[in-house]
Amino acid sequence: MKQSVKLIAGNWKMNGSAASLAEIEALRADAGRGEWRVEVVVFPPSPLVERVARAAGGSPIEVGAQDCRAEAAGAFTGCVSAELLHDAGARWVILGHSERRQGLGETSAGVAAKVEAALRAGLHPIICVGETLAERDAGEAETVVAAQVGASLPDSLRDQTFTLAYEPVWAIGTGRTPTPADIARMHEVIRSAAAARLGPVAADMRVLYGGSVNPANAATILATPGVDGALVGGASLKAADFLAIIHAA
Template identity: 50%
Template sequence: MTKKKLIAGNWKMNGNLEANDALVRAVAAGMKEAACDVAVCVPAPFLAQVQMLRHGSKLDLGAQDVSQHASGAYTGETSAAMLREFGVRYAIVGHSERRQYHGETDALVAEKARTALAHGITPIVCIGETLAEREAGKTEEVVKRQLAAVIHVNGHCISEIVVAYEPVWAIGTGRTATPEQAQQVHALLRKQLAAATEHAGRVQILYGGSMNAANAASLLAQADIDGGLIGGASLKAPDFLQIIAAANASQR
């Protein structure tokens, strides 16, 4: 059986009740025959709204973060158990913005992935190098270190995660890794996963650096690119649906 592609939208800190309603309804209506998996990862205040809007569709719900703690005096945090109550299937962990602005370490990201898995939520583990690291020839070192931390903590469960390779220099900048550059890193990550689990082939490895309607098809045609983590383009229904269509086409 061919592994499904996954197209996951990351709304980041965007949206409002009216705009969300129009966006989710348009996406749900436009993707009825989708052969790939599709999800939207929305800000926490909108989980209840989007849970209701997606009802009856194939659109999955995702969160943008999850606490490593089960419960307690952690003001502002959202636990995995809370997310499950809203039917959340995916949770982004370790996004470069969380690492950069909130000081999240490789070890913390690994713990968040473990907490998500323990509650039946699939973590979308983000890894990627900065422009300075790429120019210094450290891409392989950085991404392998970030993934190794998650493998170390999650052991035999590692085949249950989703990995998103997001070169930091390509996020929201309009710059995109070439399909060949992206494939090179994805193949590296697949090999690293293969050393940790015999089920590495079923792990979806997404590309997440300014994938859009124009470049999605060429990226998704690569052997080890199993989908995309989509930022800005996920806020525009026609663009998001075009990316889903590209994933459907590459699925066949």
């Protein structure tokens, strides 16, 4: 059975600084009231992972990284392995984010290799898929997303717990969101593609929605059938906004 607790993931992207630890303290204070009904993970930039993990220690807040290298070690200047991230305190990792697929040319095969690395290091992967506006306008959205799912999930996930995130590329950072019916339909497509690739284990995965989630639309999105949580971008940078989303679930 699919995990019933929703997951709210905050992707800081290339934002934040040591001063941002105050936002973690604000999250901790709110979590201490014992009213959270969701699982919460914060994904700061790599240089902040260890400090955020320390600041969140002993609280319900978990910490993840925004990407990893597929190799465990080696001459890869500027890259960070899954093992190094785990050692710094990360327990989750985002893989295949649309900004990396679109801007850095990441392929689904490359994402699958990074999923293997995450599992090797004991990180829980959130695997992102999604279509561009051109692909949606051409009527190719479902085909594109199903193909990404199939090619991004390695065989080793058959006995693992993992999460997928649907990110319509055209909605990220634009303030635009698909209709609840569009979101529900694409989540069905994602579940079907994952089941076709991996079999029954797909029934246990959570599928998050990511694409301009904010305090104003969070309740509607999180109440949409098939949505098991949210991958939040800019609205996760300030505790007040992120908490509004956490409490909307």
